[in-house]
Amino acid sequence: MKNFQLVKASTRESAIATIAKDETATFIAGGTNLIDLMKKRVTEPDRLIDINGLEFGKIIDADGKIRIGALAKNSEVAQEKIICKKQPLLSMALDAGASQQIRNMATVGGNMMQRTRCPYFYNPDMPCNKREPKSGCGAKEGFNRMHAIFGASDSCIAVHPSDMCIALAALDAIVLVDGPKGERRIPFTEFHRLPGELPEKDNTLERTELITAIEIPDNNYEKNVHYLKIRDRTSYAFALVSVAVALDIDKGNIREARLALGGVAHKPWRLFEVENYLKGKPATENTFREAARMSVQGAKGFGGNDFKIKLTPNAVSEALAIAASK
Amino acid sequence: MKNDIGHRETSVKQMLISGAPIFRIAQLPNFISHVATHLIRHFMADNTPNDTYNGGSDDMARRDFLKKSGMLTAFALAPPSVLAAADQKICDKVADFLETMPLNIQINGTKHTLQVEPRTTLLDLLRENLELTGTKKGCDHGQCGACTVHVNGSRVLSCLTLAAMQQNAEVTTIEGLSDGKKLHPMQEAFIKYDGFQCGYCTPGQIMSGIACIKEGHAGSREEISEYMSGNICRCGAYNNIVDAIEEVKKGGKLS
Numbered sequence: 001m002k003n004f005q006l007v008k009a010s011t012r013e014s015a016i017a018t019i020a021k022d023e024t025a026t027f028i029a030g031g032t033n034l035i036d037l038m039k040k041r042v043t044e045p046d047r048l049i050d051i052n053g054l055e056f057g058k059i060i061d062a063d064g065k066i067r068i069g070a071l072a073k074n075s076e077v078a079q080e081k082i083i084c085k086k087q088p089l090l091s092m093a094l095d096a097g098a099s100q101q102i103r104n105m106a107t108v109g110g111n112m113m114q115r116t117r118c119p120y121f122y123n124p125d126m127p128c129n130k131r132e133p134k135s136g137c138g139a140k141e142g143f144n145r146m147h148a149i150f151g152a153s154d155s156c157i158a159v160h161p162s163d164m165c166i167a168l169a170a171l172d173a174i175v176l177v178d179g180p181k182g183e184r185r186i187p188f189t190e191f192h193r194l195p196g197e198l199p200e201k202d203n204t205l206e207r208t209e210l211i212t213a214i215e216i217p218d219n220n221y222e223k224n225v226h227y228l229k230i231r232d233r234t235s236y237a238f239a240l241v242s243v244a245v246a247l248d249i250d251k252g253n254i255r256e257a258r259l260a261l262g263g264v265a266h267k268p269w270r271l272f273e274v275e276n277y278l279k280g281k282p283a284t285e286n287t288f289r290e291a292a293r294m295s296v297q298g299a300k301g302f303g304g305n306d307f308k309i310k311l312t313p314n315a316v317s318e319a320l321a322i323a324a325s326k
Numbered sequence: 327m328k329n330d331i332g333h334r335e336t337s338v339k340q341m342l343i344s345g346a347p348i349f350r351i352a353q354l355p356n357f358i359s360h361v362a363t364h365l366i367r368h369f370m371a372d373n374t375p376n377d378t379y380n381g382g383s384d385d386m387a388r389r390d391f392l393k394k395s396g397m398l399t400a401f402a403l404a405p406p407s408v409l410a411a412a413d414q415k416i417c418d419k420v421a422d423f424l425e426t427m428p429l430n431i432q433i434n435g436t437k438h439t440l441q442v443e444p445r446t447t448l449l450d451l452l453r454e455n456l457e458l459t460g461t462k463k464g465c466d467h468g469q470c471g472a473c474t475v476h477v478n479g480s481r482v483l484s485c486l487t488l489a490a491m492q493q494n495a496e497v498t499t500i501e502g503l504s505d506g507k508k509l510h511p512m513q514e515a516f517i518k519y520d521g522f523q524c525g526y527c528t529p530g531q532i533m534s535g536i537a538c539i540k541e542g543h544a545g546s547r548e549e550i551s552e553y554m555s556g557n558i559c560r561c562g563a564y565n566n567i568v569d570a571i572e573e574v575k576k577g578g579k580l581s
Contacts (some may be wrong), residue, residue: 101534105483175552235555
């Protein structure tokens with residue numbers, strides 16, 4: 001690892017002022033992804049700004065709206081009583097990610113900022129437009145078993161790796177950020193972006209902005225929810241395909257539905273059309289099968305990942321059935 | 327991190343060729359820092375005394391080195407960012423950049439006051455600086471769990487933890503578990519149930535297993551397997567590891 005300067009931010013203002021002054025600086029919280037990337041020399045910041053001393057608040061329930069401070073650890077959020085009771089989908093998704101050691105270290109804000117696990121991105125000897133703009137994409141005609149079937153571009157077919165983010169996208173969460181121009185709120189579904197011609201940009205956060213908290217609006221997704229993660233081994237592996245489902249069922253009919261996919265796109269892939277279809281329909285196998293069929297409309301494989309176009313609808317109908325049966 | 331060792335060896339060769347005094351490898355990064363800082367100050371015609379950074383006793387050696395070695399060698403040793411900073415005449419920034427950081431940390435009950443490079447991981451600090459080699463380096467990328475230790479009571483991966491960010495932390499490693507010659511119940515259970523073959527992953531498995539019980543994640547064999555999934559055992563002693571954790575959990579000695 002290249003050496004760097006480490007500074008500890010004592011206030012939110014000084015953290016933002018420090019990063020605004022220094023283009024080679026980056027924030028560090030849990031560090032579970034950043035330190036790995038630095039060891040591999042994928043990223044080589046000259047200065048790290050340690051934000052762990054900042055006060056972003058704990059997990060609170062404000063009239064049904066849940067607010068989670070950006071520095072809350074993944075394991076802490078997954079086990080928090082209020083999350084398990086009111087937003088169990090988030091708890092399930094968090095527990096499906098990484099290992100307990102990593103969940104003890106990783107923060108909510110850091111989880112959102114983690115980079116793709118595309119092997120071409122991780123190997124500085126390989127071409128990768130995300131790591132080195134205009135160097136090409138090794139995955140498109142290479143090893144692309146883990147890659148995107150939705151929203152890919154000519155320059156990048158990588159996928160977003162988080163589980164937590166898939167649940168937060170489904171739950172209409174809001175990202176609270178602070179920066180030199182002041183605070184702003186970003187809808188979770190607009191936080192991560194598709195690669196387009198700028199694959200080096202994973203999200204819409206400005207370089208000088210800092211995630212301070214996540215808000216989850218009040219909802220009725222306490223019971224009929226499920227996070228189904230399909231992967232190469234039972235635990236501690238990234239998703240081939242994952243499905244976050246939240247259903248509000250009243251007397252056998254679906255009042256509201258939320259559906260998002262992981263492992264298939266450069267961002268959490270929300271299925272708005274399928275949600276609209278499910279609204280008002282009976283929670284039956286036929287409904288779920290039709291929803292599953294709709295879920296892969298517009299999907300495109302690159303050879304190695306063609307199997308995801310078959311796997312995704314099967315995972316969607318399975319996740320819907322499990323959620324409905326709870 | 328392998329590259330770093332390679333880099334240090336190259337530096338030793340360069341110094342031998344240039345006739346510089348020979349230092350212990352462990353001192354090299356510090357030494358290089360001193361030289362680079364000194365050189366930059368020299369180029370910037372800044373005659374302030376060098377008392378703002380560590381050192382003192384090796385000042386003469388450093389001056390000798392500067393006399394004997396060509397500028398090129400010293401420049402080869404300085405990271406490019408230092409040279410860039412020198413161009414911009416940001417002397418303080420350069421000095422800061424090269425500085426090691428003070429660290430107060432408690433390991434297995436013993437307080438340590440140390441100077442560490444920002445890039446030193448907790449794993450390297452334990453193994454290379456403090457000679458606590460019980461904690462193992464497996465993948466060094468957070469994928470195998472061999473480096474698992476407890477920091478402030480929570481199991482973490484020491485390979486992905488920067489030591490300098492653990493100010494005043496309380497760290498427990500495998501060396502800190504036994505009470506003299508009396509083994510920890512988890513160590514006893516691993517022996518009783520043959521929870522290992524080659525033993526390389528074992529310190530990480532034991533640290534993780536203890537935390538697994540304390541967290542309340544050892545309610546069933548399935549739950550133990552799930553919450554131990556961050557610890558890979560290439561020999562495949564998984565069933566025996568679960569047996570050992572289950573017995574300690576049932577024994578109720580940890581809670």
